[in-house]
Amino acid sequence: MTVIDCSEYSAHLLGLTTRLPQIPRKDLYGFLDAAGEAAADLPEDLGAALDDFNAGGNHAGYLLLRGLPVERDDDLPDTPTSTPAPVDRPLQRMEAMLGIVGRRLGLHTGYRELRSGSVYHDVYPSPGAHHLSSETSETLLEFHTEMAYHVLQPNYVMLACSRADHERKAATLVSSIRRALPLIPDEVRSHLYERPMPCCVDVAFRGGVEDPGAIADVRPFYGDPQDPLLGYDRELLAPREPADVEAVSVLSKALDEVSESVRLTPGDMVIIDNFRTTHARTPFSPRWDGKDRWLHRVYIRTDRGGQLSGGERAGDVVDFAPRR
Template sequence: MTTLDCSAYATNLLALAARLPRVPRADLYGFLEAAKKLSDELPAEIGDALDDFNANGSVDGHFVLSGLPVEDDASLPPTPTSTPAPEDRPLLTMEAMLAIFGRRLGLQTGYQELRNGTVLHDIYPSPGAHHLSSETSETLLEFHTEMAYHVLQPNYVMLACSRADHERRAATLVASVRNALPLLPAATRSHLYERPIPCAVDVAFRGGVDDVGTIADVKPLYGPEQDPFLGYDRELLTPREPRDVEAVAALSNALDEITEAVHLTPGDVLIVDNFRTTHARTPFTPRWDGHDRWLHRVYIRTERNGQLSGGERAGDVVAFTPRR
């Protein structure tokens, strides 16, 4: 895991955050445009690290910036219990970090069918949440490449931590295709490469129908043959042909073998390369006391992988088109 300790730059980063609009959702386009300008003023070590990850990724497929400024627990509002966030909620420090770092990477994007089409997400435990939802807590949220079934799948998933869970048990699990590939036999790699596999979609993209079936096709390995991209979802990918079942199982086992656990603590930002990894979250126990685990999430699109065609802005919201 690649980690950069940013604690030496806390004062500088707080000064940048203070120059952002105080109510981000009141004018999200303006807020993210201001973040873009500030992203050019990041300390060189942070800016260069983000640029390098954006250009080259990493073997492990993720990058953690730790030691970032964050409100102490007593100064934070209660952990949310509903979504979306109030439009008049004042800016939180970790939202500022996601805005500035994210604009260094690309364009923050909302998805029309997800979270009411909002761009800045709160991630918190919710009683009775669907097992595929990020709001689950006491069950494992299984491995998934975020929106692998979506034509405009985000290039990066960014998570920032304002509050950890009480026992600090929750871990974000990340498995990279660059680590898993050497464990796959050549015949399995060849079979999975550019092989479309039927895939269902998350609840938000089902149009209110409980089960719309496998309306997308996802290729587990595709793109550069020697350094392929990964499309994997343990719950939704549905191989049917015997050879497909066997090959996807082998890929699944390889991903399990090289999984890394990231325990996010307040002041951490995790950037996941969503085209070369799959990620999950381990169970934890909420207390429903206003101080449960609270992350912030944004999705980032870049010019790579056909995610932008020209003229897009940070803050845009896109509609669902399944991969075929």
């Protein structure tokens, strides 16, 4: 199962949102604790589908929830033009859904160097944004496994839509290694498995240095050789040896061939398995009229892959440590 229609649960889900504090950033720990309690009361079928995805993923590498409760467009404020969000901003329905669904999966996590360490991110177009930033719009945001270079890489990237782009052109592209693996020759799989390769990092993690170079090492394949995890970034992975360059090229081609497009509309939430996929976003044209595309993003860590050591809480903010 890849797509779940949640419209039949609308009244139930709206009821769960009323149990949450209505100014989430005033006490984010308390808000996410309340979201965790509400997550236990999700509709049975929806909760089971989330639990199954959390336990073993799926072939596509993502789960799309459609028909979640969302405000009418006229009831939303203007799409943000700055970050982070004001502390006193009232709770929005898609933020509530990210809280509840996210807590069913694991722990919301902020990254100190990213968006001032905020846990909830507004994703919106911004003029002159860096080409590696989610705030780009009119250029392709290339395929990347989110923070593949970070020791505490999130298990899930969750994106929820309050407002689509005007022309409904923007698409989130997802490529799953489970789909791509049959297209990769055995010798290339063997070469990529547990093979550390130099990797640069996003601007936020460069410590103010314009170009610190490849300060991390990322293994394109690791874990179970028959069902490997993926570490990939088209812009930042920087193999040097000719054999590595060729192997990554074969991997890149396979990932392109299995790419799926997800066009988010208001009330949609996509949950991306960040250890088995790479994702991208296609270009779109903002109008700068207060009604541009507006997504909400959170990162979730679980106890798989060494991402938790014990004692963490939903809402914790972690420091950068590059993979080696």
